[in-house]
Amino acid sequence: MTSRDTIFTRLGRYGYFAVGGAIFFALLFAFVFVRGGYLLTVMQLAMIYGVFCIGLNFFMGYTGQASFGQNAFAALGGYGTAVLCVQFGWEPVFALIASMAIAGIASVIVGYPTLRLRGHYLAMATFALGLITYDISVQWTSVTQGYMGYSGIPPLGIGPFTIEDERMKLVCLMVILLFGLWVSGRLRNSRFGRALRAISTSELGAAALGINVARYKLAAFVIAALYASASGSLFAHVVGFISPEVFGLQMVVVTFTMLYVGGVGTVLGPAVGAIIASLLPEIVRSTGRFQDIAYALALIVMLIYVPKGLSALGGLGRSRVAEPGAGS
Amino acid sequence: MPSLIEVEGLSASYGHVAALKPVDLRVEEGEFVTVLGPNGAGKTTLLRAISRLVASQGRVSFKGQNISGLSTHRLAKLGIIMVQEGRGLFGEMTVYENLLLGAYNLGSEIEKVEGRFEQVFGLFPRLRERASQVAASMSGGEQQMLAVGRALMAGPKLLMLDEPSLGLAPKVAAEILDTLGELNRNGLGILLVEQKAPLALKLARRVYVLSSGSVRAELPANEIKSHHDLARYYFH
Structure with a gap:
């Protein structure tokens, strides 16, 4: 057997898909990096949304709960970092970390009573949370500057080192996204992650094995809030401007689309979905005034033919035997 | 010596429908107890009420300790483990x-x-x-x-099983129940809910017959010789 045969045999269909996907995204990233311009901004935003979606995936994918209000924590992150940097002159990195801490504490306070609800009730409660935060960001003008938004937010950096070059911003965001994915993957296959996935299948079944369902749901909610806050802060530092609209209802719709296109409950799905759903409007832009229709059609086709998301494509036709060592 | 588990006046309802009327039951250390009864007798509700998977009233003691107010996951930590009807597996996991x-x-x-x-x-x-x-x-x-x-x-200190033979070929069901017998011989307390009386009676030391949410009889397993005996209790 040649070494080539050995590698191909070991890879299998799923391996081919993984390697192919990695090469595709590496080439895409290189193309965007070299070409620059508007695509660079699109990719930067995709990375930021990707971070948000990784968190959303913790709560919706791994734990199987519905939340339409994670944008509230992105707003906390965005405004937190803006106020701390612009008003108090904090270093961006410390402002980002502090905003995440604030969002984490807020998510515990909000999540404790809210997560007693289930299903549609939980979805509606979290939706209300997003709406309330939006209203606060509009009305509390002394802090948020209302519809005018917050400008002059410094780029990411620490001390004399700031990341002002757009290409370096993209590289920095990609590193953060990959780190977020790594953490997500590690947690998913840990004791903690298995408990979350058990809750996703059956809350009663999980409780019957000794899992404290309420505590784990809260933990997943907090983790989702931390990721959301980080993405809000990153948006503020990368774009330099935030307004209530950035964290409004549009964000909920866009991130849901990304999560389902990429694959809810999978490790890579949030990143894949964020990149594909961000680039798709650019791809269909050539259809002119039909671009919205083309975009919607493309999404519908994806959801019909790949209902488990693009990152689950490699599993099509695969035997139902898990990868060796999975879940260890 | 206190019982492994002792249930006193345990009741549960779904809305206004009383699925379990106040029931008394006990399982001693290392004992194999079976609960028999027709469909809708309240057998599953009984196990779910003990595990606090449904809201219930009444007193439940474990080795003499009152555990009535404990939540499901705390009961599991004590060693009260239930195998649910339909198995309750996490199907997408290995x-x-x-x-x-x-x-x-x-x-x-x-x-x-x-x-x-x-x-x-x-x-x-x-x-x-x-x-x-x-x-x-x-x-x-x-x-x-x-x-x-x-x-x-x-x-587990107490293993509760809800109709483990459901939907299985007789040979496979017998194999699984044999394993339960072996576990019991090694000292594990077992509370089995089962409709297939002949299988369950082979293993059990004592039997509770449940019908319409109430215990109709509590008797040694070897006293039930035929379906006729059971039917007498079901329709008592």
């Missing part, structure tokens, strides 16, 4: 992951977890062969083995 979840309460005590794996694989060698297989893709019998195996991973 056999290995399901078993690991069974040992959830052991945390990171790796040696203990490995010991439990060996015990379960010793009882059900097929689970070792299928360790990396997704649970939902296994046969009904294998799934039931996994459900029992997962419960054993938790190191």
Whole structure:
């Protein structure tokens, strides 16, 4: 057997898909990096949304709960970092970390009573949370500057080192996204992650094995809030401007689309979905005034033919035997 | 010596419908007790009420300690483990992951977890062969083995099973019940809810007959000789 045969045999269909996907995204990233311009901004935003979606995936994918209000924590992150940097002159990195801490504490306070609800009730409660935060960001003008938004937010950096070059911003965001994915993957296959996935299948079944369902749901909610806050802060530092609209209802719709296109409950799905759903409007832009229709059609086709998301494509036709060592 | 578990006046209802009228029941240390009864007798509700999977009233003691107010996950930590009707497996997870979840309460005590794996694989060698297989893709019998195996991973003091033979071929059902018998001989307290009386009566020391949410009879298993005896209690 040649070494080539050995590698191909070991890879299998799923391996081919993984390697192919990695090469595709590496080439895409290189193309965007070299070409620059508007695509660079699109990719930067995709990375930021990707971070948000990784968190959303913790709560919706791994734990199987519905939340339409994670944008509230992105707003906390965005405004937190803006106020701390612009008003108090904090270093961006410390402002980002502090905003995440604030969002984490807020998510515990909000999540404790809210997560007693289930299903549609939980979805509606979290939706209300997003709406309330939006209203606060509009009305509390002394802090948020209302519809005018917050400008002059410094780029990411620490001390004399700031990341002002757009290409370096993209590289920095990609590193953060990959780190977020790594953490997500590690947690998913840990004791903690298995408990979350058990809750996703059956809350009663999980409780019957000794899992404290309420505590784990809260933990997943907090983790989702931390990721959301980080993405809000990153948006503020990368774009330099935030307004209530950035964290409004549009964000909920866009991130849901990304999560389902990429694959809810999978490790890579949030990143894949964020990149594909961000680039798709650019791809269909050539259809002119039909671009919205083309975009919607493309999404519908994806959801019909790949209902488990693009990152689950490699599993099509695969035997139902898990990868060796999975879940260890 | 206090009973392993003692239930006094346990009742539960779904809305306005009383599924379980005040019931008294006990299982001694190392005892095999079976609850028999027709469809809708309240057998499943009884186990779910003990596990606090449904809201219930009444007193439940475990080794003399009142555990009435404890939540489901705390009961599991005490060693009161239930294998639910329909197995309650996490279908998208592998056999290995399901078993690991069974040992959830052991945390990171790796040696203990490995010991439990060996015990379960010793009882059900097929689970070792299928360790990396997704649970939902296994046969009904294998799934039931996994459900029992997962419960054993938790190191139960009292194992409660809700109709483990449901939907299984007679030979497979007998195989699983034989394993339960073996576990009981090794000192494990078992409370079995079953409709297939002949299978259950072979193993049990005592039997409770449940009908319309109430205990109709409590008697030694060897006193029930035929279906006719049971029917007498069902329609008492």
